[in-house]
Amino acid sequence: MRHQRIVAYAWLGFAIAAGSVALASSVDHRSLNGTIWVANRGVHTIRGFDAATGELVKTIAMAPTSQPGDLAYAKGKLYVTEEFGTPPAIAILDVESGDIIRRITFAAGSRPHHVHASPSGKLIAVGLYGTDTVAVIDTRDDTLLGPWDSDPTPGATGGRIHAGVFDNDGNTLYLANEGGNELIAMDPLNGTVLWKLPVPSIHELAVTHNGKWAYVSRRTANRLALVDLENHLEFTDVLTLGLPDSLELSANETLLTVGLRTSPAQTAVVDTATFQYELVTLSEPGQATTIAGHQWTSPSGRYTFAAFEGGLTPGLAVIDHSDGNKVVQRLLYLGRPHGVDLALP
Numbered sequence: 001m002r003h004q005r006i007v008a009y010a011w012l013g014f015a016i017a018a019g020s021v022a023l024a025s026s027v028d029h030r031s032l033n034g035t036i037w038v039a040n041r042g043v044h045t046i047r048g049f050d051a052a053t054g055e056l057v058k059t060i061a062m063a064p065t066s067q068p069g070d071l072a073y074a075k076g077k078l079y080v081t082e083e084f085g086t087p088p089a090i091a092i093l094d095v096e097s098g099d100i101i102r103r104i105t106f107a108a109g110s111r112p113h114h115v116h117a118s119p120s121g122k123l124i125a126v127g128l129y130g131t132d133t134v135a136v137i138d139t140r141d142d143t144l145l146g147p148w149d150s151d152p153t154p155g156a157t158g159g160r161i162h163a164g165v166f167d168n169d170g171n172t173l174y175l176a177n178e179g180g181n182e183l184i185a186m187d188p189l190n191g192t193v194l195w196k197l198p199v200p201s202i203h204e205l206a207v208t209h210n211g212k213w214a215y216v217s218r219r220t221a222n223r224l225a226l227v228d229l230e231n232h233l234e235f236t237d238v239l240t241l242g243l244p245d246s247l248e249l250s251a252n253e254t255l256l257t258v259g260l261r262t263s264p265a266q267t268a269v270v271d272t273a274t275f276q277y278e279l280v281t282l283s284e285p286g287q288a289t290t291i292a293g294h295q296w297t298s299p300s301g302r303y304t305f306a307a308f309e310g311g312l313t314p315g316l317a318v319i320d321h322s323d324g325n326k327v328v329q330r331l332l333y334l335g336r337p338h339g340v341d342l343a344l345p
Contacts, residue, residue, distance in 0.1 A: 029053060030318075032298060034344045035095070036305050038316055039080060041067040042335030046080055046093075049316065051305075051342060054331050060098050062091060070114050070294065070339030074121035075139045077101065078343060081112040081126060088112050090126055090135065092142055095343045104137065104144050114163035114204070115339070118170035123188055125164030125173055132159025134175055136188045148191030150175055150184050163204050164188075167211040167229075174214060174229075176202045183216065183227060183235075197232045199225065206247040206256065215256060217244035224258060224270075238275050241268050246294040250301030255321065257297050257304050265290035265308035265317075269325050280306075280317075280325050287311030293338035307337040316340070 032051040039046050044066055048057035062068045066082035066089075073079075078093040082103075088110050089103040106112060106128060113129035117139075124137040133147040151159050160179030166172070166188065173188040183202055185194040203219035207229070214227045216235060224239040243261035249272075250256075258268040258277075265282040283290035293307035304319040314337055318329040 030303060032303065034342045036296065036316065037071055037073070037078060037341055037343055038307055038333055038337045039068040039071045039339035040333060040335040040337045041069050041083075042309070042337075044068060045335075046071060046078070047333055047337075048343070049331050054318065054329050058098055060093065063089070068339075071341055072115045072117040072124060073341050073343040074117040074124060077139065077142075078341075079115055079117070079124045079126075079137065081115050081339070083111050083113055083129070090115070090124075090137065102142060104135070104142070106135070106147075113161075116163065116165050118166040118188075119168050120170055123166065123170055125166065125188065127161040127163045127175070129160055129162055129178075132156065132161060132177065132180065134161050134164045134173070134186070136164075136173070136191075145189065146191055148186060148188075150177055150186065150193060151180065162202075165205050165207055165214075167207050168209045169211070172211070174205055174207060176205055176216070178203055183214070183232075185229070185232070195232055197227065197235065199227070199235050203244070204246050206249050208249070208253055215247050215249070217247055217258065219243050219245055219261065239268075239270065239277065241277075242266075244268070245292070248295055248297040248304065250297050251299035252301060255297065255301045257295050257306070259292040259295050259306065261291055263291055263310070264288050265292040265306075265310070267292055267295055267304065267306045267317075267319065269304075269319070269321065278325050280319055280327065282306050282308040282317035282319075282327065282330075283311050284313055284330065287313070290314065293336075294340045296340045296342055298342075305340055305342075307333075307340050309336040309338070 035048040063085040066085035071080040080091045110128045111130035126135040136145040162178040175184040201218040201221040216225045223237045225235040246259040256270040270277040290310035295306035297304045315333040316331040
Protein backbone atom coordinates (compact mmCIF):
# COMPACT_ATOMS: atom_id res chain seq x y z
CA MET A 1 0.00 0.00 0.00
CA ARG A 2 2.83 2.39 0.88
CA HIS A 3 4.42 1.67 -2.50
CA GLN A 4 1.12 2.48 -4.23
CA ARG A 5 0.87 5.81 -2.45
CA ILE A 6 4.42 6.72 -3.44
CA VAL A 7 3.69 5.90 -7.07
CA ALA A 8 0.46 7.94 -6.96
CA TYR A 9 2.23 10.96 -5.45
CA ALA A 10 5.02 10.70 -8.00
CA TRP A 11 2.48 10.64 -10.84
CA LEU A 12 0.68 13.71 -9.44
CA GLY A 13 3.97 15.58 -9.09
CA PHE A 14 4.83 14.79 -12.70
CA ALA A 15 1.38 15.85 -13.91
CA ILE A 16 1.50 19.13 -12.00
CA ALA A 17 4.97 19.86 -13.35
CA ALA A 18 3.71 19.21 -16.85
CA GLY A 19 0.72 21.44 -16.20
CA SER A 20 -1.67 19.23 -18.12
CA VAL A 21 -3.85 17.40 -15.62
CA ALA A 22 -7.55 18.10 -15.07
CA LEU A 23 -8.15 18.55 -11.35
CA ALA A 24 -11.62 17.04 -11.15
CA SER A 25 -13.30 13.79 -12.02
CA SER A 26 -14.11 13.09 -15.66
CA VAL A 27 -16.91 15.22 -17.09
CA ASP A 28 -19.50 14.66 -19.72
CA HIS A 29 -18.87 16.16 -23.11
CA ARG A 30 -20.10 19.75 -22.89
CA SER A 31 -22.17 21.08 -25.78
CA LEU A 32 -19.63 23.78 -26.56
CA ASN A 33 -17.49 24.36 -29.62
CA GLY A 34 -14.13 26.04 -29.70
CA THR A 35 -11.10 26.57 -27.51
CA ILE A 36 -10.94 28.41 -24.19
CA TRP A 37 -7.75 30.47 -24.14
CA VAL A 38 -6.12 31.68 -20.94
CA ALA A 39 -3.34 34.26 -20.55
CA ASN A 40 -0.80 33.53 -17.81
CA ARG A 41 1.13 36.42 -16.26
CA GLY A 42 3.40 34.15 -14.22
CA VAL A 43 4.94 31.99 -16.94
CA HIS A 44 4.49 34.36 -19.92
CA THR A 45 2.43 31.99 -22.02
CA ILE A 46 -1.12 31.51 -23.23
CA ARG A 47 -2.85 28.13 -23.22
CA GLY A 48 -5.85 26.70 -25.03
CA PHE A 49 -8.24 24.08 -23.59
CA ASP A 50 -10.95 22.29 -25.54
CA ALA A 51 -14.19 23.89 -24.35
CA ALA A 52 -16.14 20.63 -24.55
CA THR A 53 -13.72 18.38 -22.67
CA GLY A 54 -11.07 20.53 -21.00
CA GLU A 55 -8.30 18.71 -22.86
CA LEU A 56 -5.11 20.67 -23.46
CA VAL A 57 -4.95 22.00 -27.02
CA LYS A 58 -1.82 24.12 -27.19
CA THR A 59 0.53 26.31 -25.14
CA ILE A 60 2.18 29.30 -26.82
CA ALA A 61 5.13 31.28 -25.47
CA MET A 62 4.76 35.05 -25.46
CA ALA A 63 7.56 37.60 -25.15
CA PRO A 64 9.89 36.87 -22.20
CA THR A 65 8.88 38.63 -18.95
CA SER A 66 5.95 40.31 -20.76
CA GLN A 67 3.29 39.12 -18.28
CA PRO A 68 0.45 38.55 -20.77
CA GLY A 69 -2.62 39.35 -18.72
CA ASP A 70 -5.55 39.38 -21.11
CA LEU A 71 -6.63 38.31 -24.58
CA ALA A 72 -9.58 38.54 -26.96
CA TYR A 73 -10.63 36.57 -30.03
CA ALA A 74 -11.77 38.15 -33.30
CA LYS A 75 -11.75 37.12 -36.96
CA GLY A 76 -9.64 33.99 -36.46
CA LYS A 77 -7.02 35.81 -34.41
CA LEU A 78 -6.08 36.26 -30.77
CA TYR A 79 -5.09 39.69 -29.49
CA VAL A 80 -2.86 39.27 -26.43
CA THR A 81 -1.67 42.04 -24.12
CA GLU A 82 2.05 41.92 -23.34
CA GLU A 83 1.75 44.51 -20.60
CA PHE A 84 5.33 44.48 -19.39
CA GLY A 85 7.08 43.57 -22.62
CA THR A 86 10.13 45.42 -23.85
CA PRO A 87 8.46 47.27 -25.44
CA PRO A 88 4.85 46.77 -24.27
CA ALA A 89 2.73 45.36 -27.09
CA ILE A 90 -0.38 43.72 -28.40
CA ALA A 91 0.64 40.42 -29.96
CA ILE A 92 -1.65 39.19 -32.75
CA LEU A 93 -1.75 35.42 -33.23
CA ASP A 94 -3.27 33.18 -35.86
CA VAL A 95 -5.48 30.82 -33.84
CA GLU A 96 -5.10 27.81 -36.11
CA SER A 97 -1.31 27.85 -36.43
CA GLY A 98 -0.44 29.62 -33.18
CA ASP A 99 1.97 31.84 -35.09
CA ILE A 100 2.44 35.48 -34.10
CA ILE A 101 1.37 37.52 -37.12
CA ARG A 102 2.60 40.84 -35.83
CA ARG A 103 3.04 43.00 -32.74
CA ILE A 104 1.73 46.50 -32.22
CA THR A 105 4.10 48.18 -29.80
CA PHE A 106 3.63 51.06 -27.41
CA ALA A 107 5.79 53.42 -25.36
CA ALA A 108 7.41 52.16 -22.18
CA GLY A 109 5.03 52.41 -19.24
CA SER A 110 1.87 52.42 -21.36
CA ARG A 111 0.79 49.02 -19.95
CA PRO A 112 -1.67 47.49 -22.45
CA HIS A 113 -4.07 45.85 -20.04
CA HIS A 114 -7.65 44.62 -20.56
CA VAL A 115 -8.66 43.85 -24.12
CA HIS A 116 -12.20 43.58 -25.57
CA ALA A 117 -13.55 42.82 -29.04
CA SER A 118 -16.61 44.52 -30.52
CA PRO A 119 -19.56 42.13 -30.97
CA SER A 120 -18.96 42.05 -34.74
CA GLY A 121 -15.25 41.37 -34.24
CA LYS A 122 -14.32 44.34 -36.43
CA LEU A 123 -12.62 46.31 -33.67
CA ILE A 124 -10.43 45.57 -30.65
CA ALA A 125 -10.03 47.97 -27.73
CA VAL A 126 -7.11 47.88 -25.30
CA GLY A 127 -6.91 50.04 -22.21
CA LEU A 128 -3.41 51.49 -21.88
CA TYR A 129 -3.45 51.32 -18.12
CA GLY A 130 -0.34 53.41 -17.54
CA THR A 131 -1.97 56.32 -19.36
CA ASP A 132 -5.33 57.99 -20.06
CA THR A 133 -5.44 56.55 -23.58
CA VAL A 134 -7.08 53.61 -25.31
CA ALA A 135 -5.79 51.71 -28.35
CA VAL A 136 -8.36 50.68 -30.97
CA ILE A 137 -7.38 48.13 -33.63
CA ASP A 138 -9.19 47.52 -36.94
CA THR A 139 -9.12 43.73 -37.24
CA ARG A 140 -9.57 43.75 -41.03
CA ASP A 141 -5.92 44.72 -41.54
CA ASP A 142 -4.77 45.10 -37.92
CA THR A 143 -4.11 48.81 -38.26
CA LEU A 144 -3.96 50.88 -35.10
CA LEU A 145 -6.53 53.63 -34.72
CA GLY A 146 -5.23 56.17 -32.24
CA PRO A 147 -4.29 55.61 -29.46
CA TRP A 148 -7.14 57.90 -28.47
CA ASP A 149 -6.68 60.34 -25.59
CA SER A 150 -9.59 60.34 -23.15
CA ASP A 151 -8.50 63.71 -21.74
CA PRO A 152 -6.68 65.92 -24.25
CA THR A 153 -6.47 68.78 -21.75
CA PRO A 154 -2.86 70.04 -21.80
CA GLY A 155 -0.93 68.56 -18.90
CA ALA A 156 -3.61 66.01 -17.96
CA THR A 157 -1.83 62.89 -16.71
CA GLY A 158 -4.06 61.46 -13.97
CA GLY A 159 -6.14 59.07 -16.07
CA ARG A 160 -5.66 55.28 -16.12
CA ILE A 161 -7.79 53.48 -18.69
CA HIS A 162 -8.40 50.04 -17.28
CA ALA A 163 -10.74 48.74 -19.99
CA GLY A 164 -12.72 49.72 -23.07
CA VAL A 165 -16.01 47.94 -23.89
CA PHE A 166 -18.06 48.40 -27.07
CA ASP A 167 -21.81 48.68 -27.37
CA ASN A 168 -23.59 46.09 -29.52
CA ASP A 169 -23.26 47.94 -32.83
CA GLY A 170 -19.65 48.94 -32.20
CA ASN A 171 -20.35 52.65 -32.64
CA THR A 172 -19.64 53.63 -29.03
CA LEU A 173 -16.73 52.63 -26.83
CA TYR A 174 -17.14 52.92 -23.07
CA LEU A 175 -13.98 53.43 -21.04
CA ALA A 176 -13.40 52.65 -17.38
CA ASN A 177 -11.02 55.43 -16.34
CA GLU A 178 -9.84 54.14 -12.99
CA GLY A 179 -7.41 56.98 -12.37
CA GLY A 180 -9.98 59.62 -13.24
CA ASN A 181 -12.88 57.89 -11.44
CA GLU A 182 -15.16 58.26 -14.44
CA LEU A 183 -17.02 56.41 -17.16
CA ILE A 184 -16.29 57.81 -20.62
CA ALA A 185 -18.23 57.35 -23.86
CA MET A 186 -16.10 57.68 -26.99
CA ASP A 187 -16.38 57.32 -30.76
CA PRO A 188 -13.96 54.42 -31.39
CA LEU A 189 -13.20 55.47 -34.98
CA ASN A 190 -11.92 58.97 -34.27
CA GLY A 191 -11.49 59.22 -30.49
CA THR A 192 -14.11 61.93 -29.97
CA VAL A 193 -15.23 62.00 -26.33
CA LEU A 194 -19.05 62.00 -26.29
CA TRP A 195 -19.65 62.37 -22.54
CA LYS A 196 -18.23 61.61 -19.11
CA LEU A 197 -19.86 60.48 -15.87
CA PRO A 198 -18.10 60.50 -12.48
CA VAL A 199 -18.05 56.94 -11.07
CA PRO A 200 -15.65 56.63 -8.13
CA SER A 201 -13.55 53.45 -8.02
CA ILE A 202 -14.70 52.35 -11.51
CA HIS A 203 -12.80 49.29 -12.69
CA GLU A 204 -14.61 47.18 -15.32
CA LEU A 205 -17.96 47.19 -17.14
CA ALA A 206 -20.42 45.14 -19.19
CA VAL A 207 -22.91 46.74 -21.60
CA THR A 208 -26.37 45.34 -22.34
CA HIS A 209 -27.27 44.42 -25.93
CA ASN A 210 -29.75 47.27 -26.28
CA GLY A 211 -27.09 49.78 -25.27
CA LYS A 212 -29.23 51.25 -22.52
CA TRP A 213 -27.43 49.98 -19.43
CA ALA A 214 -23.96 49.20 -18.15
CA TYR A 215 -23.00 47.13 -15.15
CA VAL A 216 -19.93 48.68 -13.52
CA SER A 217 -17.63 47.20 -10.91
CA ARG A 218 -16.45 49.77 -8.35
CA ARG A 219 -13.68 47.60 -7.06
CA THR A 220 -12.17 49.48 -4.12
CA ALA A 221 -15.66 50.62 -3.05
CA ASN A 222 -16.83 46.97 -2.93
CA ARG A 223 -19.87 47.82 -5.03
CA LEU A 224 -21.54 46.74 -8.26
CA ALA A 225 -23.32 49.66 -9.94
CA LEU A 226 -25.82 50.15 -12.75
CA VAL A 227 -25.57 53.08 -15.17
CA ASP A 228 -28.32 54.42 -17.45
CA LEU A 229 -26.32 55.01 -20.63
CA GLU A 230 -29.08 56.98 -22.37
CA ASN A 231 -29.27 59.70 -19.71
CA HIS A 232 -25.79 59.13 -18.19
CA LEU A 233 -26.58 61.41 -15.25
CA GLU A 234 -25.80 59.11 -12.34
CA PHE A 235 -24.97 55.58 -11.25
CA THR A 236 -26.88 53.39 -8.83
CA ASP A 237 -25.20 50.82 -6.58
CA VAL A 238 -27.11 47.53 -6.71
CA LEU A 239 -24.87 45.10 -4.81
CA THR A 240 -22.16 45.02 -2.16
CA LEU A 241 -19.43 42.51 -3.09
CA GLY A 242 -15.83 42.03 -2.05
CA LEU A 243 -13.50 43.73 -4.56
CA PRO A 244 -15.63 43.14 -7.69
CA ASP A 245 -13.59 43.09 -10.88
CA SER A 246 -14.35 41.43 -14.24
CA LEU A 247 -17.93 41.15 -15.52
CA GLU A 248 -19.62 38.78 -18.01
CA LEU A 249 -23.26 38.73 -19.15
CA SER A 250 -24.99 35.70 -20.60
CA ALA A 251 -26.56 36.21 -24.03
CA ASN A 252 -30.07 36.51 -22.59
CA GLU A 253 -28.69 38.86 -19.90
CA THR A 254 -30.44 37.07 -17.05
CA LEU A 255 -27.11 36.01 -15.53
CA LEU A 256 -24.10 38.16 -14.66
CA THR A 257 -20.85 36.70 -13.40
CA VAL A 258 -18.54 38.90 -11.34
CA GLY A 259 -14.94 37.97 -10.60
CA LEU A 260 -13.92 38.96 -7.07
CA ARG A 261 -10.37 39.81 -6.00
CA THR A 262 -10.81 38.55 -2.47
CA SER A 263 -9.41 35.26 -1.17
CA PRO A 264 -10.10 32.41 -1.63
CA ALA A 265 -10.84 32.80 -5.35
CA GLN A 266 -14.55 33.34 -5.95
CA THR A 267 -17.00 34.35 -8.66
CA ALA A 268 -20.37 35.88 -7.83
CA VAL A 269 -23.23 34.52 -9.95
CA VAL A 270 -25.89 37.24 -10.06
CA ASP A 271 -29.54 37.03 -11.12
CA THR A 272 -30.00 40.35 -12.97
CA ALA A 273 -33.76 40.39 -12.34
CA THR A 274 -33.49 40.26 -8.55
CA PHE A 275 -29.79 40.93 -7.85
CA GLN A 276 -29.74 37.82 -5.69
CA TYR A 277 -26.35 36.12 -5.97
CA GLU A 278 -24.35 33.06 -5.01
CA LEU A 279 -20.62 32.96 -4.36
CA VAL A 280 -18.78 30.10 -6.08
CA THR A 281 -15.32 29.14 -4.83
CA LEU A 282 -13.08 28.36 -7.80
CA SER A 283 -10.09 26.71 -6.14
CA GLU A 284 -9.86 23.42 -4.30
CA PRO A 285 -11.07 23.44 -0.66
CA GLY A 286 -8.43 24.55 1.80
CA GLN A 287 -6.48 26.76 -0.64
CA ALA A 288 -7.19 30.07 1.07
CA THR A 289 -4.60 32.21 -0.74
CA THR A 290 -6.11 31.95 -4.22
CA ILE A 291 -7.51 34.94 -6.18
CA ALA A 292 -9.87 35.00 -9.17
CA GLY A 293 -8.90 36.37 -12.55
CA HIS A 294 -11.19 36.88 -15.54
CA GLN A 295 -14.00 34.65 -16.74
CA TRP A 296 -15.95 33.77 -19.90
CA THR A 297 -19.64 32.81 -19.78
CA SER A 298 -21.18 30.76 -22.57
CA PRO A 299 -23.96 32.45 -24.59
CA SER A 300 -26.53 30.00 -23.22
CA GLY A 301 -25.57 31.03 -19.70
CA ARG A 302 -24.95 27.43 -18.68
CA TYR A 303 -21.18 27.45 -18.23
CA THR A 304 -18.60 29.88 -16.95
CA PHE A 305 -14.85 29.30 -17.27
CA ALA A 306 -13.08 31.29 -14.55
CA ALA A 307 -9.32 31.67 -14.07
CA PHE A 308 -7.69 31.76 -10.64
CA GLU A 309 -4.15 32.01 -9.31
CA GLY A 310 -2.37 31.18 -6.07
CA GLY A 311 -2.39 28.02 -4.00
CA LEU A 312 -0.91 24.72 -5.16
CA THR A 313 -3.11 24.14 -8.20
CA PRO A 314 -4.00 27.39 -10.01
CA GLY A 315 -5.83 27.21 -13.30
CA LEU A 316 -9.32 27.36 -14.73
CA ALA A 317 -12.57 26.37 -13.00
CA VAL A 318 -15.58 25.26 -15.05
CA ILE A 319 -18.90 26.23 -13.43
CA ASP A 320 -22.14 24.55 -14.50
CA HIS A 321 -24.92 27.03 -13.65
CA SER A 322 -27.64 24.47 -14.44
CA ASP A 323 -26.16 22.17 -11.78
CA GLY A 324 -26.50 24.55 -8.87
CA ASN A 325 -23.47 26.66 -9.88
CA LYS A 326 -21.24 23.66 -9.22
CA VAL A 327 -17.58 23.57 -10.24
CA VAL A 328 -17.58 20.47 -12.45
CA GLN A 329 -13.96 20.59 -13.60
CA ARG A 330 -10.69 22.30 -12.72
CA LEU A 331 -7.92 22.60 -15.31
CA LEU A 332 -4.37 23.03 -14.04
CA TYR A 333 -2.29 25.92 -15.39
CA LEU A 334 0.66 26.71 -13.11
CA GLY A 335 1.65 30.36 -12.79
CA ARG A 336 -0.77 33.28 -12.70
CA PRO A 337 -3.64 32.52 -15.10
CA HIS A 338 -5.75 35.62 -15.64
CA GLY A 339 -7.49 36.63 -18.92
CA VAL A 340 -9.96 34.23 -20.56
CA ASP A 341 -11.78 34.12 -23.91
CA LEU A 342 -13.28 31.60 -26.35
CA ALA A 343 -11.95 31.14 -29.88
CA LEU A 344 -14.25 29.41 -32.37
CA PRO A 345 -12.99 26.68 -34.70
